[in-house]
Amino acid sequence: MSDLQLLLAISLVMPLLSALAVLVFSNQENIRDICGPVGGLITFISAIFIASAIMDGKTVSITLWQIAPGIGFSFAVTPLGALFGLVASGLWILASIYTVGYMRGAKEKNQTRFAFYYAVAIHAAMAISYSGNLMMLFIFYEVLTFSTYPLVAHSQTKEARNAGRLYMGILVATSLLLFLPAIFWVWTVSGTLEFTKGGILPADFPPFLVSVMLAMFAFGIGKAALMPIHRWLPAAMVAPTPVSALLHAVAVVKAGVFSVLTITVYVKAGVFSVLTITVYIFGIDFLNTTGSAVWLAWLAAFSILASSIIAITKDDLKARLAYSTISQLSYIVLGAALATAAATEGAALHIVMHATAKITLFFCAGAIYVNAHIKKISELDGLGPKLPLIFIAFFLASLSIIGIPPMGGSWSKFLLMAGSVDAGMPLMLAVLAISSLLNVYYLLEPCARAFFKPAIKDVHVENHILTIIPPVVTAMISLSLFFTIDWVRPLTTLMVMP
Amino acid sequence: MLILDNIPALLVAIPLLASAVVSLLPSARIAWGFAFVTTLICLYMAFELVGIISSTQALSYAFGGWEPPWGIVFVLDSANVYLVLLVAFVSVIATLYAYTMLAREIAVEDLPKAYAVWLLAIASLFGLAMTGDAFNLFVFLEISALSSITLIALGAGQDRRALLAAYNYLIIGAIGATFYVIGVGYLYAATGSLNLIDITDRLNELGTNQAAITGLAFMLAGIMVKAGVFPVHIWLPAAYSYAPSAVSSLLAAVATKVAIYYFARLLFGIFIDITQLVDFFLLYILMPVSVLAIFYGTIAAIYQSDFKRLFALSSIAQIGYITFAFSLNSHSGISAGFIHIINHALIKGALFMAVGIFALGIGSRATMSSMQGVGRQMPITFAGFVLAGLALIGVPLTAGFISKLYLFKAIFETGNGFYVALIALSSVLSVLYLWKIFEVMWLKEPVQPLKIDKEPASAYLPVWLMVGVIMIFGVYSGEVISSGIGAANALIGAR
Numbered sequence: 001m002s003d004l005q006l007l008l009a010i011s012l013v014m015p016l017l018s019a020l021a022v023l024v025f026s027n028q029e030n031i032r033d034i035c036g037p038v039g040g041l042i043t044f045i046s047a048i049f050i051a052s053a054i055m056d057g058k059t060v061s062i063t064l065w066q067i068a069p070g071i072g073f074s075f076a077v078t079p080l081g082a083l084f085g086l087v088a089s090g091l092w093i094l095a096s097i098y099t100v101g102y103m104r105g106a107k108e109k110n111q112t113r114f115a116f117y118y119a120v121a122i123h124a125a126m127a128i129s130y131s132g133n134l135m136m137l138f139i140f141y142e143v144l145t146f147s148t149y150p151l152v153a154h155s156q157t158k159e160a161r162n163a164g165r166l167y168m169g170i171l172v173a174t175s176l177l178l179f180l181p182a183i184f185w186v187w188t189v190s191g192t193l194e195f196t197k198g199g200i201l202p203a204d205f206p207p208f209l210v211s212v213m214l215a216m217f218a219f220g221i222g223k224a225a226l227m228p229i230h231r232w233l234p235a236a237m238v239a240p241t242p243v244s245a246l247l248h249a250v251a252v253v254k255a256g257v258f259s260v261l262t263i264t265v266y267v268k269a270g271v272f273s274v275l276t277i278t279v280y281i282f283g284i285d286f287l288n289t290t291g292s293a294v295w296l297a298w299l300a301a302f303s304i305l306a307s308s309i310i311a312i313t314k315d316d317l318k319a320r321l322a323y324s325t326i327s328q329l330s331y332i333v334l335g336a337a338l339a340t341a342a343a344t345e346g347a348a349l350h351i352v353m354h355a356t357a358k359i360t361l362f363f364c365a366g367a368i369y370v371n372a373h374i375k376k377i378s379e380l381d382g383l384g385p386k387l388p389l390i391f392i393a394f395f396l397a398s399l400s401i402i403g404i405p406p407m408g409g410s411w412s413k414f415l416l417m418a419g420s421v422d423a424g425m426p427l428m429l430a431v432l433a434i435s436s437l438l439n440v441y442y443l444l445e446p447c448a449r450a451f452f453k454p455a456i457k458d459v460h461v462e463n464h465i466l467t468i469i470p471p472v473v474t475a476m477i478s479l480s481l482f483f484t485i486d487w488v489r490p491l492t493t494l495m496v497m498p
Numbered sequence: 499m500l501i502l503d504n505i506p507a508l509l510v511a512i513p514l515l516a517s518a519v520v521s522l523l524p525s526a527r528i529a530w531g532f533a534f535v536t537t538l539i540c541l542y543m544a545f546e547l548v549g550i551i552s553s554t555q556a557l558s559y560a561f562g563g564w565e566p567p568w569g570i571v572f573v574l575d576s577a578n579v580y581l582v583l584l585v586a587f588v589s590v591i592a593t594l595y596a597y598t599m600l601a602r603e604i605a606v607e608d609l610p611k612a613y614a615v616w617l618l619a620i621a622s623l624f625g626l627a628m629t630g631d632a633f634n635l636f637v638f639l640e641i642s643a644l645s646s647i648t649l650i651a652l653g654a655g656q657d658r659r660a661l662l663a664a665y666n667y668l669i670i671g672a673i674g675a676t677f678y679v680i681g682v683g684y685l686y687a688a689t690g691s692l693n694l695i696d697i698t699d700r701l702n703e704l705g706t707n708q709a710a711i712t713g714l715a716f717m718l719a720g721i722m723v724k725a726g727v728f729p730v731h732i733w734l735p736a737a738y739s740y741a742p743s744a745v746s747s748l749l750a751a752v753a754t755k756v757a758i759y760y761f762a763r764l765l766f767g768i769f770i771d772i773t774q775l776v777d778f779f780l781l782y783i784l785m786p787v788s789v790l791a792i793f794y795g796t797i798a799a800i801y802q803s804d805f806k807r808l809f810a811l812s813s814i815a816q817i818g819y820i821t822f823a824f825s826l827n828s829h830s831g832i833s834a835g836f837i838h839i840i841n842h843a844l845i846k847g848a849l850f851m852a853v854g855i856f857a858l859g860i861g862s863r864a865t866m867s868s869m870q871g872v873g874r875q876m877p878i879t880f881a882g883f884v885l886a887g888l889a890l891i892g893v894p895l896t897a898g899f900i901s902k903l904y905l906f907k908a909i910f911e912t913g914n915g916f917y918v919a920l921i922a923l924s925s926v927l928s929v930l931y932l933w934k935i936f937e938v939m940w941l942k943e944p945v946q947p948l949k950i951d952k953e954p955a956s957a958y959l960p961v962w963l964m965v966g967v968i969m970i971f972g973v974y975s976g977e978v979i980s981s982g983i984g985a986a987n988a989l990i991g992a993r
Contacts, residue, residue: 068975139894173926181922184906
């Protein structure tokens with residue numbers, strides 16, 4: 001086993017070890033709560049080494065055995081996977097710190113169980129990142145779904161349970177009805193499922209069937225929350241905030257995104273899967289020449305605008321962020337569907353940019369709830385001076401999502417726009433522009449109210465330091481990504497290099 | 499070498515003779531020991547046969563030196579040698595399981611006789627799997643039916659409804675066997691032969707012959723009854739649910755599978771050249787019937803609260819998957835069917851065994867209301883049960899996934915999206931009944947203390963042996979896949 005394989009093994013096993021440690025130390029709160037951050041740090045460092053090896057053009061892979069002909073139980077890091085591994089593990093460190101602050105501040109019950117499943121979910125997200133083939137991606141996609149159920153239904157209220165059921169129902173049903181059969185289909189026509197640059201479908205595969213197959217993936221990966229498979233996402237938001245954030249930022253929304261951290265991770269895993277499939281199964285050139293993904297671009301455009309409009313109508317802060325997330329996820333699907341080099345690069349970078357920005361917003365929403373016990377935007381008036389750091393972080397993250405320099409989000413939006421032009425679909429420019437305007441409206445409103453409106457009532461405000469540091473840190477990361485884009489760009493360039 | 503040369507005959511003869519000896523033994527424990535050793539010897543011989551077939555491809559054993567087509571032959575090739583191994587393996591495990599379970603479910607003085615019938619049933623299954631003679635098959639069919647009925651009726655000590663179930667099986671099974679033998683009669687009239695290979699040759703010379711076609715139709719109908727194919731499955735749910743649990747697991751695992759194998763051999767090995775009938779039958783009868791079986795079995799299972807009956811209904815659906823794969827009339831379809839025969843036998847055997855242990859634990863039938871929280875009270879058995887359940891759904895890294903993979907491959911090769919949608923939909927539905935069971939057994943609080951001190955190790959060990967094989971076949975699937983492809987090669991030639 002080479003050093004790189006060892007690192008790969010560490011980054012996959014560490015979250016599981018951390019989960020076990022949480023169980024072992026369930027009675028010693030302080031030790032238990034340090035397991036997450038330490039595990040996250042080790043995983044993140046491994047992910048950095050793996051990413052830099054990939055940038056140097058090395059291959060990092062482990063094959064344990066063959067499940068069936070052409071389907072190995074194997075991990076092989078693609079440039080896109082290396083990038084997503086960084087996002088998932090990096091956000092885990094912050095989210096686990098934040099989770100402790102949130103859970104202790106809000107005195108949630110069953111903190112051990114939460115921390116345990118959280119670590120398992122991260123394991124799944126890491127395994128999704130480093131999957132060597134489509135089957136492995138599917139297996140850990142399902143692990144992610146099941147491990148997040150206890151997180152979504154955490155508070156065990158009737159509402160949370162119903163949400164959990166809706167969430168599981170939609171995600172499991174779509175994956176079994178569409179995602180898995182599509183994988184079988186690919187295997188039948190290609191004889192393999194390995195991620196390969198340029199795709200693995202035979203060149204004479206009929207364009208119409210490509211569209212059908214693409215649809216099975218796009219809707220089968222319910223975590224990508226593409227309309228009309230998006231209802232589970234707002235429902236999952238009744239979960240205690242940490243779940244919402246992970247779902248959104250890292251895995252559930254992009255792999256789908258989990259808990260504050262969980263939802264963040266969870267959603268990203270969904271769009272990551274969609275992007276991986278377009279790049280390594282279909283191949284962007286193949287999609288581009290056959291034009292089989294044009295319909296998906298239009299659907300994504302619709303999803304972007306429709307969910308932004310719904311977001312405007314929401315007064316509940318987390319619900320608004322949820323719809324904003326659906327909209328932003330569709331950016332990534334759009335980038336995948338445009339299938340040009342610039343657009344897919346933009347989509348890959350948007351996973352990073354949106355993850356850091358959206359997790360900041362969810363951290364803020366949670367922090368506002370824990371410190372001031374407010375959930376509604378209309379009650380935020382005059383709160384800014386009392387929680388200045390949180391609202392400044394919120395403001396910066398909003399700017400990043402809108403795509404204004406000097407925030408990281410401006411790069412991905414720029415590349416997506418360039419990609420629309422390359423793909424010969426300039427109308428998509430208009431869609432992106434209108435969406436930015438809508439973002440301005442619904443994301444800046446909370447800050448505007450907090451800073452410029454007089455306080456309606458006297459709110460008692462606490463200041464739990466563990467809930468304030470993480471959003472500030474992620475906001476700073478979001479800011480610095482504008483200047484350090486060259487650190488991650490080589491990965492996306494490698495991804496689209498012929 | 500004398501023994502090695504005569505393995506096909508010994509595989510039937512040894513359990514048959516042992517059965518006579520066992521019935522005379524004085525104590526239940528000695529009887530069990532004798533039966534268990536017998537099944538172990540059969541397993542060893544089955545392994546020998548697999549070795550022989552993998553080097554020589556096919557083996558024809560003529561009884562008493564009477565060469566075919568005059569004498570009776572046993573024919574072994576890669577279509578049935580793995581089935582023989584499967585029957586042998588499941589017999590060993592089920593006999594092991596019977597040690598604890600059968601003793602608790604039927605009267606002690608009946609046990610030696612029960613083991614005698616048990617061995618008789620096993621002998622007939624080997625015979626069914628190997629014979630190359632149409633009429634000899636009928637004989638084994640009758641032995642199998644009578645011994646199964648006796649074993650099912652033994653469940654009457656627990657629940658009197660077992661008698662009715664056995665009686666129904668007797669009547670319906672007899673009708674099926676009669677249909678089969680009528681078919682053999684027609685065929686004999688048309689070809690003048692009973693040897694299956696000889697029949698194939700003569701049918702080719704005859705060309706289209708109404709008597710032969712009528713004969714085939716009767717034979718297929720008769721075999722479908724034995725195989726539990728919808729809609730002539732009606733004996734099956736009651737028989738499996740009221741039989742003693744050891745009997746249920748043996749029958750559910752292998753009894754119908756042997757009939758399905760023969761069904762496939764008739765269609766693809768013997769009558770394949772009568773395309774007029776075979777193509778019509780596959781497309782317009784077997785395929786719709788299989789789809790109905792899948793949905794009927796799955797949906798009825800969702801609304802069923804008695805566990806054993808639920809899994810019996812699920813068996814109807816699973817047999818539907820196998821016959822659906824056959825009905826695609828392609829090399830990959832036949833491979834998929836044979837792969838699922840093996841996997842489903844192991845999965846369903848393990849599930850029935852686990853349910854039997856649960857019922858033993860609470861001292862009454864396992865139902866949705868009596869099973870609340872039992873998973874927490876019997877965690878070792880429950881863990882094996884859950885893994886087998888996951889395999890039944892076809893979760894990756896279990897044997898069930900390999901079945902699903904090859905079934906979908908066969909479907910995609912037909913290029914028909916409608917079939918894909920149907921099968922995908924049914925697999926989502928099957929998640930529902932298993933989730934229901936999981937919710938009841940694990941998420942609910944236990945309502946009553948167990949009737950036994952702890953889970954009997956001699957009962958859950960067999961479950962875990964089956965589950966172990968299921969998991970190994972999910973991870974190292976090469977052998978199972980090549981057995982399925984080998985079966986298709988043997989029946990319709992290599993592709």
